Amino acid sequence: MPWGFNYLGRFERLAEDDWDTPAGWRNIETDFAEMRKLGANVVRWHLQFETFMAAADKPRADQLARLKKLLDLAGETGLYLDLTGLNCFRLKRIPEWYDKLAEADRWAAQARFWSAIAETCAGHPAAFCYDLVNEPVINEPGPKDHPWVGGELGGFHFVQRISNKPAGRDTKDIAEAWVKTLVAAIRTHDKDTLITVGVIPWAMVWPNAKPLFYSPQVARHLDFVSVHFYPSAGKVDKAQAALAVYDIGKPLVVEETFPLSCSVAELDQFIDGAADRADGWISHYFGATPAEHRAGAKPNGPLVADFLEYWKKKGEKVSDR
Template structure:
């Protein structure tokens, strides 16, 4: 049974106080009850209050500017911290970290370690989400030409390299295998990327194509994929938590059953991560869908933004989600509240209002 909201708020706040006073970050791990996060070596619960740092205000991915504009990353992390966040979700592109099928890009691995050290100094944890193919121009041609088994091997090589670089870093909260994977559905069966781009980015990709199934069920494919990648990580890092952020199809089709959080697949994962954008007038429907992913492991709402609902409904969703969730991750796109307010754009005004609410909710963790 999950602890009461107030207890979660208090213990998270105490953990942040310890960080602010210069104490070393403690590794986040699964509690003995299997349903909550705790800070290693303590009885303090850890509640994720994070942001996705998936692109900046000009829609650039972090690897596009972290070499030439490192000061921008430092400033953004300081701003994220000031908003009350404790986790930053960073999206890593496969094409930026794999020079060839079996040779990682050492320069970007070193830059990643630099990012981890920045997070530690900032009192922030990182959710490292991998295998991104968000920009088609960044996807190596040789990668998309590979058959399934060889493609999966490249993905395993990616995670082995990331885990090797980050294996002793306490600031790494988790490895997220892939953003919103699907097996074979949705669009032309010969394309690895699914659907149309969103803001020039492809956030959904297949782990297999129709011709790769060969009589195997979606569940069997997902389980084999998850096992291969988690084994690659565990060969280098035995402690950092592993998850995969998914589209909650139960929010679209109420009778849909989880694929990646079915027992054969989720046994390879330490906690559940789902992405929610509640629709106006349907907050309770979203909460019902959220509960489908309460499978006896910690449950994190890994993406959340009032994209389709009012700010009041967003707050209502967060309040109702707290009893069954262990954290929430919204977004920060490289602009402060003040910069969004002065942009003169409607979208900027909305983001500014939301960031204020996000900050207020974080400050509510003060006992």
């Protein structure tokens, strides 16, 4: 059962910012060892598009080599990697040329990204899965919105449009065409590593909402379901009902969760209530140990320390089921 952490690096930073420095790499080594100590077997790593692409058709060989080194480190530590791609978390780091690409050209650049990643990772035992992009949407941006990214939180932009001009097209057709394009790029080099897409559960917002990327038309191209849940206080039942919408007959991983808007006890209730549906759980690690959080490390100091200690114990219980 996948059980682990989303990992961006040290709090309010991205690990890829300085993973090519001795100090930056030591931080990753330290954090991987700590996550393993806290019971993780999977780490979700967010690959930034600009880290790996110098131009639409030109991957960065030096960064791909560093990715291979990261896979080696994960394997040596006893971890598997959920490699989530195409991220543009920081507006100032998004290449100007990338934002200017038309939809078809943008998809082609994204396919080239995934082709290079898959060629690097193919056959490596520490590669758990490829998550095509974090929280994709299909809609037109507002007049003050960035053309391609949104969902700002803490200075990072976690949501990305795969089409910003649907122009009357069926969103399922758009989603399927995009998924097929990227899956084909991956499968050219890697026939085995699992492929998924981590999505926002819109059924949490609109009870009658139907999955887009996990509709039958699109989901047939993916190996398992990845969905992101942050239950609200007093609304665990609502979260359970929304999770049921994504129980489509494929393995289901809750790829993001955390007591962001609820108590640890309520998160525990959510996890136990999903025992017959969920096949894996991935929370968050912020680059600090429980002891460091108790000493004041951000975010939220002792509250996160309590959570990390809970997560370790919960992982031990879940693995015994």
